[in-house]
Amino acid sequence: MKLQYMHLKEVNDPLIFLEGVKDVGFNEVVEIEMADGSMRHGQVIEIKGDSVGIQVFEGTEGISLENTKTSFKGRSMHVGLSKEVLGRIFSGTGEPIDGLGPLFIDEYRDINGLPLNPVSRVYPRNYINTGISSIDALTTLIRGQKLPIFSGAGMPHDELAMQIVRQARIAEDAGESDKFGVVFAAMGVKNDVADFFKRSLEEAGVLDRVVMYLNLSNDPVIERILTPRTALTTAEYLAYEHDMHILVIMTDITFYSEALREFSSSKGEIPGRKGFPGYLYSDLASLFERAGIVKGKGGSVTQIPILSMPNDDITHPIPDLTGYITEGQIVLSRDLHQKGLYPPIATLPSLSRLMKDGIGSGYTRDDHKALTDQLFSSYSHVQEARSLASVIGEDELSDTDKKYIRFGEFFENNFVNQGPEVNRSIEDTLDLGWALLSLLPREELDRVDSEVLDEFYNSQEAYERFNIKEKSLVRELGQKGE
Amino acid sequence: MQNDTIHSINGPVITVKDTDTFALMEMVYVGEDRLLGEVVSMTREATVIQVYESTSGLKPGEPVTSSGESMSIDLGPGILKNIFDGIGRPLRDIAEATGAFITAGSQGNTIDENKLWPVRIKVSKNDTLKHGDVYATVQETDLIEHRLMVPRGKGGKVVYTADDGDHKARTTMVKLEDRDGFVHELSLIQRWPIKTARPVTKRLDTAKPLVTGQRVIDTLFPITKGGAAAIPGGFGSGKTMTQHQLAKWCDADIIVFVGCGERGNEMTQALEEFSELIDPKSGKPLTDRTVLIANTSNMPVAAREASIYTGVTIAEYYRDMGYHVAMMADSTSRWAEALREISGRLEEMPAEEGFPPYLSSRLSQFYERAGYYETLNHKTGSITIVGAVSPQGADFSEPVTQNTKRFIHAFWALDKQLAYERHYPAVNWNESYSEYVNQLSNWYSENVDEEFLDHRQQIVKLLNEENKLQEIVKLIGSSLLPDDQKLILEISKLIRKGFLQQNAFHDFDSYVTLEKQMKMMDVILYLYHEADKIVDRGIAFRLITQTDIFNKLTKMKYEIPNDDMDMFDDYYDLVDNALSDIK
């Protein structure tokens, strides 16, 4: 039994300092008994000889210098785990909060995890069919990937994440639908967000395969730093001990980072860009790098972190550093959202870095890569045509550019726009893509081999599909003599 | 012997009080688990140490012991084909010993001491050897002969040689007796402090390109063997892909790829892909010439700082054998941030954006280790350094990009907009530059084509004119431009899409010979000049575009394999036929 210490030397929210402490390790967990008998938790974050600085997760309000009993637990922060976590709800530190009593515990794990050896990783290649065209065709999600949603206040990122959970066949393609699970980590979001997820997961009938860790906006800020770590430790446990394919949804990375900023400034550290600590990159990496697949293990950890970009600014340090760590990003567009399109996924800045090895024959379909390249290239020309139109007026555009403008509208309204309940097969998605490209003159499709075009380019069919008579298209385009 | 113990712990930084045991930059062992650390500052009261591993669980009072040397690694056969962490521990051995996840205090020797190597002794008794002389060779991989060189501080007359044949790395191969009668034993292993550049006879001027097979680099912004280049770009713009392309295809003898604070999966991918790829010249897997250093973003920060030095030390070691080495560092920004983080913990005065004032000098010391050299044993060898830079918010005015620019001579600026359009490699032709072009002009004339640089110049000029015209097009559209300007727009589009864009996933577009690069330029410019004549005669430019000739040339990169240059004749004919209908 370790010593209990009765007095504090100093309280400086969220830190407390003790003196005369012996045999305490860096990062060790601390229990603090308040004068009224209630318990708080903390972690050693600084040691100077026999003086120790402790970060208190629940904050230091009400802690007195006398009458506070501090005991050191002899180990770093751990979480108790067993397969029975599935279907349960916990606080950010892993205490059950669903009223279903204590958890039966198989083993304790350090929530900080350990770096996965690159030679022990399996490079992720299996695509996850989400049924959402803009994702499946253009930013394909791969099992074991970390692919965040970059969003903004008021945009439907939660709906999108839930649609992915409902529709994604993460494990089915491996013939193991019972191996699918979701770990959900709420960090600083409002109660209604957590409720939305709870309700939707229930409606989807998967609640018994979900573990939730909730640190809501009114919960202690410092605990927010632990929440994703607890959640990811659980995900790794289920993936690598129980061979499950785990989808981790973490929301919101921005609130998490702000908690880190608050904590850092309370320690008096030198702030970096926008007040965030210089180690924000490393800290976020210690979360995101925990996605992956381990050699010799049956499961996988796929992460979909949700991040609301302050002021919709993608160059803000939080989305910026995240983008440097994750394997791509799905960016939501305020503009498309305001046009009433769902999901409002901004095609051009969105990217899946792992898709290049996970699409094509054997994975999706042979023509997938060519279609993707061409859609990106053609849609980016739409932007040029639009900005030119805004200067000289649409009427003055060249015939080709007018066609791009029309293509852009059709693309946004029919391909990107899909609705929260619609689940498209990959074949439908790819065929739809080709139909849209067929609205453009064939010579414009310069990213695609002629043989592929011979097979997939068919403007007549496209006109029929979108119910445009060629004449009416011509008239709509205001063209003469074609 | 004093009993030195840990006094304070703050993340990766610990202090020892009131001691004079240690020297600045000395490597030390920290705690019961003997974690590796380095002394980063010393005052009379406190010695400050940065620890290369996680300090979780470390306690004050645990011992700190001296190693007597600064941060060093073992060098010898077995480095190639291997993957190490930032301080030179082999990751495969660590995985075998401790499983998939890396625990602090993992042990592992850079050089496997049990493996038998086929050694050939290259000296005889009574030969006199000095620092740098080759005394034995080992066929390290099918591609590379490893040359064992007399380490620094050793030399003398050969008094013993082992027999040719299989030996373990620690076995004595040669004994040298120096003038003072002291006998030095040389095995297959030598040690070197990673922050010290290895000596050479002299620096040479270089006039040879590092041929990369990437058109936008080789043609527009080339780099010399021994040169230094930076690839800055926002996230997802293609830094890593470009560096992987260079690692796969460039004509260096040895590749050192340092993943510094980046993704684990990218290292896994490099491991897989490089071993599947076959070197076209030798028919051997590319891993035979490659060593990977992986300090991923979730590994300890201090080791991130070391990984760059570990990489460049290995590069110098192979250079000293007379090889041309290309080193990729992905990303130097993470390295700079590691400096910043440690500096913050040391409570040093920050300069720009929190980076320490010595950022610039550290970058300079690093890039300075690139170069074309005469080695101590009078061979020539070189180190080319290509460093990725990850600017905050993709804004190139930040300190790491700006300071790096002072020490490199090729700047391959990656552009978010181009990446959004999936124009890869997303090298922006207006912002990028290479100061090596003049140096290389003779080489290109003699080895590729007399007109290579002239063609390059024309291409650059057309792209410049296009850039200016685009400003006008943005305001009034292109339809009102005169025909000669329309031609410039159209030919530049062909250059961008048909020449600069290059598909890393295509069978033969992934790597393109200089000869093909030259021919592609020649056909494009042929079309330009012929079309220009027609436009000059007042014939409507529209008639030319209607022939579809621009489209056909755009796709020639996918039609003509590297080994069938005769096929270009068809393309000159295509141009002639298309235009003769109009004339």
Ligand SMILES: Nc1ncnc2c1ncn2[C@@H]1O[C@H](COP(=O)(O)OP(=O)(O)OP(=O)(O)O)[C@@H](O)[C@H]1O
């Ligand atoms: N030359 C290329 N050919 C084809 N695709 C490319 C090319 N370069 C980049 N890409 C695409 O862009 C994606 C991102 O590239 P990459 O990972 O190299 O970016 P990066 O600049 O290293 O980003 P980060 O700074 O976040 O590491 C790749 O996964 C690939 O899909």
Ligand SMILES: [Mg+2]
């Ligand atoms: Mg990269």
